[in-house]
Amino acid sequence: MAQSILHKAETRGHANHGWLNSYHSFSFASYYNPERMHFGALRVLNDDTVDAGKGFGTHPHDNMEIISIPLEGDLEHKDSMNNVAVIKNGDIQVMSAGTGIYHSEYNKDREHRVKFLQIWVFPNKKNVEPRYDQITLNAEDRHNKLQQILSPNAGDEGVWIHQDAWFHLGKFDKGVSKDYQLKLKGNGVYVFVLNGDVKVNDQQLHTRDGYGIWDTDSFSITAETDAEFLLMEVPMEF
Amino acid sequence: MRKLQILTIGRHPEILQTVVRLINNNPDWNCTGVITDEEAISAFIARRFDLVLLGGGIEKPSEEELCNAFKAHHPDIIILQHYGGGSGLLTAEIYEGLRGSKLG
Numbered sequence: 001m002a003q004s005i006l007h008k009a010e011t012r013g014h015a016n017h018g019w020l021n022s023y024h025s026f027s028f029a030s031y032y033n034p035e036r037m038h039f040g041a042l043r044v045l046n047d048d049t050v051d052a053g054k055g056f057g058t059h060p061h062d063n064m065e066i067i068s069i070p071l072e073g074d075l076e077h078k079d080s081m082n083n084v085a086v087i088k089n090g091d092i093q094v095m096s097a098g099t100g101i102y103h104s105e106y107n108k109d110r111e112h113r114v115k116f117l118q119i120w121v122f123p124n125k126k127n128v129e130p131r132y133d134q135i136t137l138n139a140e141d142r143h144n145k146l147q148q149i150l151s152p153n154a155g156d157e158g159v160w161i162h163q164d165a166w167f168h169l170g171k172f173d174k175g176v177s178k179d180y181q182l183k184l185k186g187n188g189v190y191v192f193v194l195n196g197d198v199k200v201n202d203q204q205l206h207t208r209d210g211y212g213i214w215d216t217d218s219f220s221i222t223a224e225t226d227a228e229f230l231l232m233e234v235p236m237e238f
Numbered sequence: 239m240r241k242l243q244i245l246t247i248g249r250h251p252e253i254l255q256t257v258v259r260l261i262n263n264n265p266d267w268n269c270t271g272v273i274t275d276e277e278a279i280s281a282f283i284a285r286r287f288d289l290v291l292l293g294g295g296i297e298k299p300s301e302e303e304l305c306n307a308f309k310a311h312h313p314d315i316i317i318l319q320h321y322g323g324g325s326g327l328l329t330a331e332i333y334e335g336l337r338g339s340k341l342g
Binding site for chain 2: 027028029030032034037043044059060061062063064097098099100102120122126127
């Protein structure tokens with residue numbers, strides 16, 4: 001029988017640093033909640049807003065698959081592998097931190113804020129060679145469809161990571177419903193509603209709610225209003 | 239009150255330095271950072287540590303050898319894998335390790 005956990009938007013951790021306003025679905029930095037450590041291999045889901053002209057100075061990472069999805073505005077990325085890139089709404093960025101990487105992320109725009117999701121997934125292999133990639137997604141491919149944006153396979157749709165994980169974005173008109181078939185036995189899916197109201201099986205969800213579902217092969221997702229959402233399928237044991 | 243003594247091992251010198259600095263930001267914690275297995279074992283024998291963090295770049299055989307050496311010397315030592323190499327997960331990892339040891 002399917003198991004599930006509901007994380008209402010207002011129960012997330014919150015840190016307002018002035019230039020950075022961040023909501024944490026799982027324990028992160030100074031937010032520590034033993035009941036909110038991770039969902040399977042999904043360890044971090046931060047919903048960040050960065051003020052105009054501000055950003056994250058150069059800082060390190062290792063042994064983590066880090067995915068950034070801009071929701072509004074542009075974010076400039078620079079790293080120790082000499083990558084300099086701007087990620088904007090409609091893009092997805094991935095970094096395998098592996099043996100170690102330094103990077104910075106800045107909102108270069110002097111007038112507009114940046115909103116983005118920062119997602120960390122435990123890797124299935126430690127100490128890999130650091131890697132960076134970003135792609136631009138076609139927004140039409142998620143209109144009333146589930147658009148794959150991440151997988152474990154380099155040749156597959158979207159970006160890839162060192163983990164048996166699959167991410168999909170959906171932008172559904174009111175009333176549209178789809179079934180999601182899990183790709184791998186033992187995986188679960190964490191649903192995060194970007195905006196609008198959706199139903200996962202019988203569970204109602206609203207903007208920024210999170211809902212984890214596992215021990216199931218499939219579930220249905222229905223838009224009760226026009227809605228956008230992210231599905232993150234990850235191993236529950238890793 | 240005695241500070242929690244943490245030994246952190248990591249192969250990347252700059253990341254190790256960052257992790258040590260971040261841990262030492264907590265006034266109740268004291269972190270010693272080392273790069274090599276030899277330094278780790280010497281430090282562990284010379285001082286009483288409460289918790290060990292295994293950072294990035296440590297190969298599996300080294301990890302096993304280190305864990306065996308630490309456990310032989312101090313069977314109740316808390317040994318944690320550190321992921322992320324920065325501020326995001328450190329605090330929760332350490333709190334969870336301490337909580338786990340209390341829960342037995």
